[in-house]
Amino acid sequence: MKKKVLILYYSFSSQTRNILNHIGEGMIEAGVEVHWEQLRLLEPRRFPIGSYFGTFKAMATTFFRKRVAINNIDPEHRCEWDLVILGGPTWSFQPSGPILSLIDREKNRFLAGKKILPVISCRAYYAWHFRTLKKMLSKSLIHHQPIVFMHTIKEPWCTLGLFLKLAGKMPESGKNWFSRYYPKYGHTRQQLENAYLLGVIIGQTMLAGQNIDTLDFSVPVSLDPANLIRKNCG
Numbered sequence: 001m002k003k004k005v006l007i008l009y010y011s012f013s014s015q016t017r018n019i020l021n022h023i024g025e026g027m028i029e030a031g032v033e034v035h036w037e038q039l040r041l042l043e044p045r046r047f048p049i050g051s052y053f054g055t056f057k058a059m060a061t062t063f064f065r066k067r068v069a070i071n072n073i074d075p076e077h078r079c080e081w082d083l084v085i086l087g088g089p090t091w092s093f094q095p096s097g098p099i100l101s102l103i104d105r106e107k108n109r110f111l112a113g114k115k116i117l118p119v120i121s122c123r124a125y126y127a128w129h130f131r132t133l134k135k136m137l138s139k140s141l142i143h144h145q146p147i148v149f150m151h152t153i154k155e156p157w158c159t160l161g162l163f164l165k166l167a168g169k170m171p172e173s174g175k176n177w178f179s180r181y182y183p184k185y186g187h188t189r190q191q192l193e194n195a196y197l198l199g200v201i202i203g204q205t206m207l208a209g210q211n212i213d214t215l216d217f218s219v220p221v222s223l224d225p226a227n228l229i230r231k232n233c234g
Contacts (some may be wrong), residue, residue: 003032003206006077009087009119010039010070010098013047013165015186016121019149020087022192023119026199031207037077039098042069050168058166059092065132068097073110082206084114090122090129103136112139117202117212118146121187123158126150126219144213147198149191150220157181194225201232 007024011017017038024034045068049055088099095103103111118133120126126148134142151158161182164171171182198221205212215232222228 003082003203004080005032005034005083005085005206006081007034007036007085007087008039008073008077008102009037009085010089010096010102011087011121012045012089012096013186016087016089016119018192019121019187019195020085020119022195023085023147023199023202026196026201027203028199029196030200030203032203035077037074039102040071041098042071047166048168049166052167055163055166059163062091062094062097065094065100066097067101067104070098070101070105073102073106078110081114083117083202083212084111085117085119086133087119088121090120090126093125093128095129095132100136103133107136107139111137113141115141115143115212117143120146120148122148123151123162124155145217145219147217148220149187149195151186152188152191152223153182153184161185188223190223190225191221194221194223194228197225197228201229 005027007020009016009020020036024036027034049058086099088096091097116137118130120129122129126146130146151162153161161171161178162185164178165185171178172185173179198217201215202212205215218228218231222231
């Protein structure tokens with residue numbers, strides 16, 4: 001039987017979108033029908049934020065789960081899906097404001113009873129994020145384990161580099177000493193390739209009539225694609 005998947009997500013700096021595009025492409029390769037919907041903000045936000053004060057303010061408010069108003073879901077997507085992939089970044093240990101607004105609005109309507117697989121893009125701290133999702137989505141069939149892609153730069157350089165990036169600086173530009181410790185913002189090409197492989201594995205599992213709860217997603221997703229394949233298929 002044909003399987004249908006909705007990838008419902010918010011992406012501020014395109015990192016989450018890049019990961020989910022590759023997961024979706026892998027699922028399509030496996031034979032699954034995939035649809036995407038990115039949450040649209042009522043008041044669009046600029047990336048980068050552009051100032052130190054604005055970045056401090058954003059980090060402080062998101063820690064306390066400040067909601068960000070969004071538009072309604074496309075009516076065409078309000079149908080039955082075999083799986084809803086819910087993707088978004090971690091903001092100050094928590095789900096992003098647009099994702100929180102989505103769950104507030106839809107947890108007892110569209111998302112209720114749906115099989116949901118969370119995908120999280122973060123620096124390192126995803127546990128509170130996932131705990132909040134599980135609590136808020138108590139009426140959904142949320143997967144027992146999220147797919148987590150972490151930025152690969154070591155701390156404290158990752159946090160410092162992210163802060164500078166949000167403030168409108170270019171810490172990875174190669175024109176300053178900091179770039180030695182922060183050579184790249186965001187996810188690597190290898191992580192995107194692994195996202196594609198995960199999509200293939202998830203799609204094949206669904207088409208075989210098996211429950212995706214049997215899949216074991218390493219946290220974070222392994223940077224070695226061979227291990228990724230062996231872990232889930234070998």
